[in-house]
Amino acid sequence: MATHGTGNSMRHRGDAKDHHGNAPPSETDPKMHGAVEAEPEEDDLIQWKRHIEQVKAELLEQMQASVSDLLDKAISESLQSHPRHGRLVARGDSLAKGKSRRTDKMEDRKVFMNRRSILDELFEINHIRTIYHMFIAALFLFIFSTLAVDYIDQGRLVLEFDLLSYAFGKLSTVLWAWLLMFSYTLAGPYHVLGTWGGLYHSSRFKGVLTAGAGLVLAAMQTCILGVFPIYTVIHHQLPPASRFIIILEQIRFLMKSYSFIRENVPEVIHKTKQGTSPRLPTFSSYLYFLFCPTLIYRESYPRNPYIRWNYVGVTFAQILGCLFYAYFILVRLCIPVFMNENSQPFSTRTLVLALFHSTLPGMLILLLAFFAFLHCWLNAFAEMLRFADRMFYKDWWNSTSFANYYRTWNVVVHDWLYSYAYQDFLWLSRRKSRTAAMLSVFVVSAVVHEYVFTVCFGFFYPVMFCLFAVIGVVFNFTLNDKRKSPVWNIIMWICLFIGQGIQVCLYCQEWYAQKHCPPTGKSVWELVIPRSWSCSYQR
Secondary structure, X not given: OHHHHHHHHHHHHHHOOXXXXXXXXXXXXXXXXXXXXXXXXXXXXXXXXXXXXXXXXHHHHHHHHHHHHHHHXXXXXXXXXXXXXXXXXXXXXXXXXXXXXXXXXXXXXXXXXXXXXXXXXXXXXXXXXXXXXXXXXXXXXXXXXXXXXXXXXXXOOOOOOHHHHHHOOOHHHHHHHHHHHHHHHHHHHHHHHHHHHHHHOOXXXXXXXXXHHHHHHHHHHHHHHHXXXXXXXXXXXXXXXXXXXXXXXXXXXXXXXXXXXHHHHHHHHHHHHOOOOOOOOOHHXXXXXXXXXXXXXXXXXXXXXXXXXXXXHHHHHHHHHHHHHHHHHHHHXXXXXXXXXXXXXXXXXXXXXXXXXHHHHHHHHHHHHHHHHHHHHHHHHHHHOOEOEOOOOOOHHHOOOHHHHHHHOOHHHHHHHHHHHHHHHHHHOOOOOHHHHHHHHHHHHHHHHHHHHHHHXXXXXXXXXXXXXXXXXXXXXXXXXXXXXXXXXXXXXXXHHHHHHHHXXXXXXXXXXXXXXXXXXXXXXXXXOOHHHOOXXXX
């Protein structure tokens, strides 16, 4: 936001004259290498209007919170100044607390507004766009180096993407499995909610009706979105990338359907208590929600007036480029190191060497995953659906604490966890244990991440669980929001490099250990003890 405003103000100041009445150097200096081409006036007006609307929304939020705090403080101080009126004081405190609870509930509810993604704003600055060009140049260097090595070793100049063809194999199975999961998610929760909501208002046995509908929905969710995806990836022996598609879509459908039920059931109950007939959600709004890039259900969202199809095409091209980028990183920096590593006994020396060798490719893969999914993929679907709120992430790279990093890295998932895990836990505990609520969020996130990697890689190695549930919790409370110095930003990046190196190193070691030393199935411990700890084969 601040960057966008600065960029626009710099652009407008560049078009004006200085305080002496002279034109800017770019217009008067004949030694300039070239004149800066002005943007079309219409685009400037649109961008300036978006910026003003965003500033207005932020100012209104800040003013609303400030005025509410001032009123609560004034009420409390005025009542405390008259202690002899005990009943009035008690009533005033209860009113202030009730108002505070209503304000907290309103502020905690996700508010969607028209705003752009931060990288789209930053890429308008030439200095930032140069960094993007540097990554593209590095991709070409990877391509040229691969061609050179293949020509020297094998005498050919052909790029063979055998790793990609293997990782994304059996796509036809992935397609029909996804269609089945999507069809159920579209029809199942919607019709269960509609049937329950239509009968709830007039039913005399509301508790029995609610319990029955909940059991039916839970059974269907368990069968179609629980057991079926796991059975599909294991029975058909799908390769890793194909498994990731199905498992991640399984989790997305579960989170979407839960949000849909969670947002509408309390509304139906509330309307019934008021004696009015509940208004059930429309099918078109639910269908739109299943595709739009958010996990929080609303009947409507802010929409853009038109679709920029050239923007959609560019973002999908960037996704494809990131995919090839990750391929060359694995082929050039990871596979040659770990393919033959199991010929040596497992030791601290080999582990440390492999760990530091994996920090750079691990960090590159993290940045590529962030850019490809959180920026390009989500923005492409947002553009096609005219979804106006593009705040899928914040400036996590500027974080000086891991607490802020966890909040800003993936705003889409964070909003869901905050609304339905953290806030609901606080509601159930009557706001008595915020620490326990925060720990519950970390445990849920750790279990889901570990589930994804276990099913997709085909072996149990709780690296993700330990990083989230143990190290992540420690960093969240130690490297908290009190850390403001830029030094803590450096420390955060060092920890990210090491963490990504640990993931790439341990998962790659275990992958090749499972290939070279497959489990015999004679002991249950073989399923939970990593094979890389004991595997040593002779070439």
